[in-house]
Structures are given as structure tokens and as C-alpha cells.
Amino acid sequence: MRILTAIALAVLLAGGTRAETIRVGVTGGPHAEILDVVKKVAAGRGLDIKVVEFTDYVVPNQALALRDLEANSFQHEPYLKNQISKSGWKIVKVATTIASPQGVYSLKYKTLADLPEGARVAIANDPSNGARGLMILALHGLIKLKDPSNVASTIADITDNPKKLRFIELDAAQLPRSLQDVDLVSINNNYAVQAGLNPAVDAIAHESADGPWVNILAVREEDKDKPWVKQLIDAYHSDEVKAFLDRRFKGTYIPTW
Numbered sequence: 609m610r611i612l613t614a615i616a617l618a619v620l621l622a623g624g625t626r627a628e629t630i631r632v633g634v635t636g637g638p639h640a641e642i643l644d645v646v647k648k649v650a651a652g653r654g655l656d657i658k659v660v661e662f663t664d665y666v667v668p669n670q671a672l673a674l675r676d677l678e679a680n681s682f683q684h685e686p687y688l689k690n691q692i693s694k695s696g697w698k699i700v701k702v703a704t705t706i707a708s709p710q711g712v713y714s715l716k717y718k719t720l721a722d723l724p725e726g727a728r729v730a731i732a733n734d735p736s737n738g739a740r741g742l743m744i745l746a747l748h749g750l751i752k753l754k755d756p757s758n759v760a761s762t763i764a765d766i767t768d769n770p771k772k773l774r775f776i777e778l779d780a781a782q783l784p785r786s787l788q789d790v791d792l793v794s795i796n797n798n799y800a801v802q803a804g805l806n807p808a809v810d811a812i813a814h815e816s817a818d819g820p821w822v823n824i825l826a827v828r829e830e831d832k833d834k835p836w837v838k839q840l841i842d843a844y845h846s847d848e849v850k851a852f853l854d855r856r857f858k859g860t861y862i863p864t865w
Contacts, residue, residue: 634668635664660677684820690735711807784802822864
């Protein structure tokens with residue numbers, strides 16, 4: 609017994625401590641895949657990450673605000689700002705992660721010019737991602753928006769719709785399933801990849817690569833200066849993660865560091 613106590617004391621005196629554990633929320637698909645790599649990198653640096661997977665865009669911020677998570681990695685900053693404006697949650701961006709020009713898809717038409725009058729177009733029903741879909745169409749001249757750069761644009765902000773496109777708003781996770789039923793769908797890349805689509809190849813049109821839609825790591829404001837936040841960022845912004853992005857996604861997801 610004395611021998612075991614002595615060994616335990618020696619370990620403590622030598623600085624042997626348990627790795628700190630944090631819970632990081634992600635949406636299924638690419639964000640989850642990337643976090644699995646980040647988790648491995650972080651483990652070698654003294655940070656234990658538990659990846660918590662969600663199926664929608666609302667719950668990960670709610671879970672973070674309610675202390676069921678320490679961080680999340682699934683959203684762009686316009687979406688976070690929109691959620692905060694409605695909820696008052698004290699959540700902040702601490703780093704950027706990946707960029708990826710979003711696309712629109714069709715099983716019926718090869719170009720946007722082929723869309724008939726009255727075509728049905730599915731977009732996300734959350735404000736920022738719905739705006740993202742509308743901004744792609746405005747960029748390519750299918751519609752005009754009151755302010756083409758407004759990341760909170762809605763269907764009500766359409767000032768010209770020459771093809772009389774009919775818009776259907778759906779939960780972002782359901783958009784890939786709607787491909788069979790509508791003429792055109794704007795799908796967030798993580799859900800597109802999860803559904804077996806390659807945004808770089810299968811989309812018939814894309815948004816500009818230099819838009820505001822860069823993805824981020826977010827934490828509660830009170831935690832932003834804690835040591836584990838820097839550990840998380842450093843693990844994400846590592847050569848190992850960058851190599852994985854290049855190998856796995858081949859330009860669909862681009863590191864921002």
C-alpha cells in the first residue's frame with residue numbers, strides 16, 4: 609500500500625495531470641469529420657475533446673449557452689449574430705475554421721438559364737442561410753434584392769423576379785431530400801457532402817468565394833480567454849487538419865489559417 613501511495617505521489621510531483629475535457633458541438637458530415645481529426649491532434653497536446661453531433665443548426669448554440677457544451681464548430685458568423693440578436697446568448701467567435709463556396713443544385717436542369725418560369729426553388733428556413741441562397745440567385749441574375757450584400761435578406765426583399773420563381777423554405781438538414789421534388793435547391797455544403805454531393809462538381813452555380821460565410825469556432829463569452837480555448841484553436845489550425853482538408857475534400861472546404 610505504501611509503495612502504491614509513493615508511486616502516486618511521485619506522479620503528482622512530476623506534474624502528471626489528467627487532460628482537460630471539453631465538449632464541442634458539430635453538425636453531422638464534414639464538420640464532424642474535421643473535429644474527429646482535431647480531437648486526435650488535441651489529445652496529443654493535453655486536451656480531451658468529446659465531439660457532440662447535432663442534426664440541425666439551432667440546438668448547438670442553445671446547448672452552448674445552457675452549458676451542455678464548451679464550444680461549437682458548425683456555423684458562420686452571420687448565422688451566429690442572427691441567433692444572438694433573438695436570444696441574447698453570450699456567445700462569441702474565437703477563430704475562423706473553413707471556407708466553402710455554397711452551391712445550388714438541380715436534378716432537372718444543367719444551368720440556371722434552363723430554369724422555366726414558375727420553377728420551385730427550395731432554400732433554408734433560417735434567416736442567414738435563407739439569405740445565402742437568395743444571394744446566390746441574385747449574384748447570377750435570377751432575382752434582384754433590395755440590398756444584394758445584406759446577409760439577412762429574405763423573400764420579402766426580392767425586388768425583381770422575372771422568372772416568377774416560387775420559393776419553398778425548409779429546414780437546412782431536409783434540403784438534400786427535396787432535390788427530387790423541386791427544380792432547384794440551395795444546400796449548405798456540410799449537408800450536401802453528407803448526402804453524397806460534391807459541391808465543387810455537382811452544383812450548377814456557386815456563391816463568390818470571398819463572401820462573409822467563413823465558418824467559426826464559438827464559445828461562451830466568459831470562457832474566451834481560458835487556456836483550453838487556445839489549445840482548441842491551435843489543434844484546429846494545425847498542419848494535420850490542413851492536410852486532412854486537402855486530402856478529404858479536395859478544395860470544397862478550404863482552411864482559413
